[in-house]
Amino acid sequence: MPSLSEETGGRVERLMPGATIGIIGGGQLGRMMALSARYMGFRIGVLDPTPDCPTAQVADFQITAEYDDINAIRELAERSDVLTYEFENVDADAIDQVRALAAAPQGTDLLRVTQDRVNEKRFINDHGTETAPWKAVNSFEELDAALDEIHYPAVLKTRSGGYDGHGQTVLRSDADLERVRARGDRGGGFPPSILEGFVDFAFEASILVAGNGEDYVTFPIVRNEHRNNILHMTIAPAEVSDEVAHEAHALALRLAEGFRLAGILAIELFVTKDGRVVVNELAPRPHNSGHYTIEACSFDQFDAHIRGIAGWPLEQPQLLKPAVMVNVLGQHVAPTRALIADHPEWNVHDYCKAEVRHDRKMGHITVLTDDTAETVAGLESTGCWNDLKKA
Incomplete structure (x- = not known):
């Protein structure tokens, strides 16, 4: 070629x-x-x-x-x-x-770190960034020892694989632990795992960072709401203090520099009630919570990813207007389509998937707004997302 x-x-x-x-x-x-x-x-x-x-x-x-x-x-x-x-x-x-x-251009070190939750936590901590307390566990004996240190409640996750809550078990009591043991007794075994302590967070957030191997830029910190372990809605920007915003951007740049990042990296965060920023997970690719950038930013996460892997220069993206992004799952396709004619403010994205399935991500809607709270209330009032229970 x-x-x-x-x-x-x-x-x-x-x-x-x-x-x-x-x-x-x-x-x-x-x-x-x-x-x-x-x-x-x-x-x-x-x-x-x-x-x-x-x-x-x-x-x-x-x-x-x-x-x-x-x-x-x-x-x-x-x-x-x-x-x-x-x-x-x-x-x-x-x-x-x-x-x-x-x-x-992204290399494979980035993949190997983010594919393994233990490697990921070590990388994050080694780059001066806080995570939930954690322990690698490879047996029921190690799980017992880790629980003695971390205590309930905790989350047991497989070291690799899993998304949208798959491969995770919340442990709140000995009864939950016994259910995990019963799975092992039925032949489920004990896969290499990680035990993470709960973070007493005020809300979930995320931030995107993009690089071309040498220079790095960040997008705004945004607020995320999950329902049934699937991202439901993103509000951009998140209403946070200057200190929280500064730490989110600083940790994103630290991690990007650690990877010599080419392309985009999504960083899922917890913002605690006392104003700490704790990293939950990394995704070495564009992210669902970054879809708002298509309409709301001077260039979007996909532009940034392509520019990064193509070795093109990157300019600091600007948020042009606040926005709310909401996912359209399989069960929401019909009700949202029925309302398109009534909502000229909806920027509708359909992924053109051949099969519509319950809880499958089929598209998203982004609304640019001067009042994100009012827009959130307006979206919820349509009834399209009534099947999703709030946590």
Whole structure:
């Protein structure tokens, strides 16, 4: 493949329009990455097992195969100048095997840290940033010892895998612990895990940081509300003190510099009642809580990701107007579509997934506003999201 790039002298090789970006994963995040890349003049390939997946609908070509198919990953690399991914459960070893064929600006260290919750917690703590108290546990004996130190309530999570609450068990009492033991007795075993103490937080938040391997910029800190362990709503910006905002931005930059980040990193946070900022998890990709940036910011998280992996310069993004983003799950598709004609203020995003399923993320709606509280109340008053119980 002829080179379509020029050296910048930095960590990331600069791509020129006309180059091809290969995306591993064809869901909505890949779709929105591809749309941003299209505006910049890049071509897009995607690897996904589902024919005509959301990303493929806006791509130049699709390789239809499983994510761990090394031959398919090799083919994607051969047809691309740069590889990226839309989810973190990608085979880092497979990417390393094809790096002679296509650049991987995000590297694989970032993947290996964020794929393993113990590695992730260590990395965060080693870079001067607070997390919940935690212990690695690999047996029931180690779990008992960790509980003696951390105490109830706590959360038992598998070291790898899991999302939207999957792979997690809340332990509030010995009765919950016995249920975990019973699963093991029934052949469930004890997978490598991590025990985390509860954080007495005022609310959940997140912040995005983007880099091109040398320079880093941050988006605003936003407030998130989860229902049934799935992100329901994001309010931008979060109403926080200057001290909280400063710490969120500072820790985001510390972590980005630690990774020599190329692309975007989402950092899920707890803001405590006494004003501390505690990191919960990292996501080495665009994030659901960053969708508001498409309408509300001077450039969005997908633009930032593409610019970062393409080695382009990054300007500090500006929040142009406060916004509220709400997810549209499968059960919300029909009621929200029925109201589109009544809400010209709704910026409706449909991910064009072939199958509508309960609790599956099918799209989102963003509303720009001068009064986020009023907008939140207005969205809830439609009744479209009445099935989601508040915590």
